[in-house]
Amino acid sequence: MADPATYRPAPGSIPESPGVYRFRDETGRVIYVGKAKNLRSRLNSYFADFAGLHPRTQTMLQTATDVGWTVVGTEVEALQLEYSWIKEFDPRFNVKYRDDKSYPYLAVTMHDDVPRVQVMRGAKKKGVRYFGPYSHAWAIRETVDQLLRVFPVRTCSAGVFQRQRQMGRPCLLGDIGKCSAPCVGRITEQGHRELAEDFCAFMAGETARFIKALEKDMKAAAAEQEYERAARLRDDIRALQRALEKQSVVLGDTTDCDVIAFADDQLEAAVQAFYVRGGRIRGQRGWVVDKVEEVTTGELVEQFLLQMYGEAAAEAVPREILVPALPPDTDAVVELLAEHRGGRVDLRVPQRGDKKTLMETVERNAVEAFKQHKTRRATDLTTRSKGLQEIQDALELEQAPLRMECYDVSNLQGTNVVASMVVFEDGLARKSEYRRFSIKTVEGQDDVRSIHEVIRRRFKRYLEETEKTGELDVLGEPEAGGPIDPETGKPRRFAYPPNLVVVDGGAPQVAAAQRALDELGIDDVDVCGIAKRLEEIWLPGEEDPVILPRNSEAMYLMQRLRDQAHDFAIRYHRTKRSKGMLVSELDDVPGLGPGRRKALIKHFGSVKLLKEAGPDQIAEVPGIGRRTAENIIAALRADDGAAPGAQDGTASPAQDGGGRT
Known part of the structure; x- marks a missing residue:
């Protein structure tokens, strides 16, 4: 069991910003993910009074050996990032964010005659449109509550729907305007289905179309002096905008990109990369590099891209890479990346919109990571000195x-x-x-x-x-x-x-x-x-x-x-x-020295292919005669499992x- 004091962050090193934090165990596995409005206040609460913590929290702290955090812009971003990481890392101590080992989704039952908006868990069903997952059911309900002003889709259960239909009067939501009341015929089933389709389209990312339409209607109502209707439309627009805030760290569902940002001084630079797949942040990684010369941000970008993607698999190179500055030779870098990926690669600096907002979040994390590196570097010398001193004392050196x-x-x-x-x-x-x-x-x-x-x-x-x-x-x-x-x-x-x-x-x-x-x-x-x-x-x-x-x-x-x-x-x-095995089966062939062994391997590529060759093909190798070729075939087929010979060296x-x- 670890002592939490051994990995407690240095005083003043934790930011007071909203963010998400992760505890890791000695193997590097994430064991707990949490969010906070104020990271400093929240994390300090773990280390201030250990005895006063819940027993499970004490166990988590003793299992962990490291804590790190990611800064975000708003509490909503922290919520989004939290559930993304919980889903990705499956932390063992995050049980309070689980319900029957499943996450809640916002679901629209498009397979029903009268579609319904609801919270769903468990296995996905055919004919249902899903959005999420979310870490909390209440986060879904807040979103739905905002959207029902504009898209009053049915949310009641089948039993309630049938009962209200039999009674001939709507429920409370129908009376207050948050349901179009298809149960009593205020809207046709086809009209209600179109309303549900608009709801799904908004949740899928087609947000600008609806907001622009509402703004146009609001201006028209104001021009006709229908001020009450204009005020309602204004409130509808605000409701949609509040719902959009909950998705601020999520790009379009089809967006796959890497977002890279830097923080540096004259001697060093810190790099942060966020990997966005399917519109959601799926991972994050950071590096700190020493500057060996005075370089611009664009030059840092160029060096980083070549090192990061040069040895990576083709599928690891995304279609779009967002950077803070373009490299000096952008066309050459893009061409190289595209060749490695086997497809087009867009390298650009985001100027506006969600991608610009996400870039700003990554930049804040780069600055924070740089501060942490400076703090660790100052304390590392003390830590190493302590370790050396402990070895000296224990071994009596x-x-x-x-x-x-x-x-x-x-x-x-x-x-x-x-x-x-x-x-x-x-x-x-x-x-x-x-x-x-x-x-x-x-x-x-x-x-x-x-x-x-x-x-x-x-x-x-x-x-x-x-x-x-x-x-x-x-x-x-x-x-x-x-x-x-x-x-x-x-x-x-x-x-x-x-x-x-x-x-x-x-x-x-x-x-x-x-x-x-x-x-x-x-x-x-x-x-x-x-x-x-x-x-x-x-x-x-x-x-x-x-x-x-x-x-x-x-x-x-x-x-x-x-x-x-x-x-x-x-x-x-x-x-x-591996080198010994490559030539070991040829060692005992009479008349075959090191030079001709190498020539054979170079010509055929491997001993396996050499075994499959005939004497005429082997005799084509320079220096190999017909008799030697026959000796090679006889040796390889007679002793197919010879032990590799040892190689001596200095x-x-x-x-x-x-x-x-």
């Missing part, structure tokens, strides 16, 4: 581990054994220092010997690098050249020693790492291991592990370090295994792909 290296081993049934080395400096990943190793001497699933080999190789290289410069203590004043390569101007591959070596494993792996350091005479580097099962920290020669507090910054930092090493090793192992620097995660 002489100094804080400002540079930590973590090692992990990956293999599949003893084949293609590899290891990874990831580096954290000042609590942050230093990806340019990541390294990969192919284990040379170990066969089988022996992580202990693999750890011994990789630690020995890494620190042997460190000793070699430092001996070249005559500098064994790189923490002191460097000699000429030092850890920096004078030819490239970059750090030598293994020039910097860590303060702490972390291995993924328990006591045996830690002992192997310490033994490797002892064999090299290195006694100023501390060693520990982190075991996966219980997240225990093991030290050399100790019978019992060190247990870090579950919610401590030290544990969080160690887990991130270990997870990075594990993921990096897995990716390298998969790459190496430490791989980040420039060869080792520094990318």
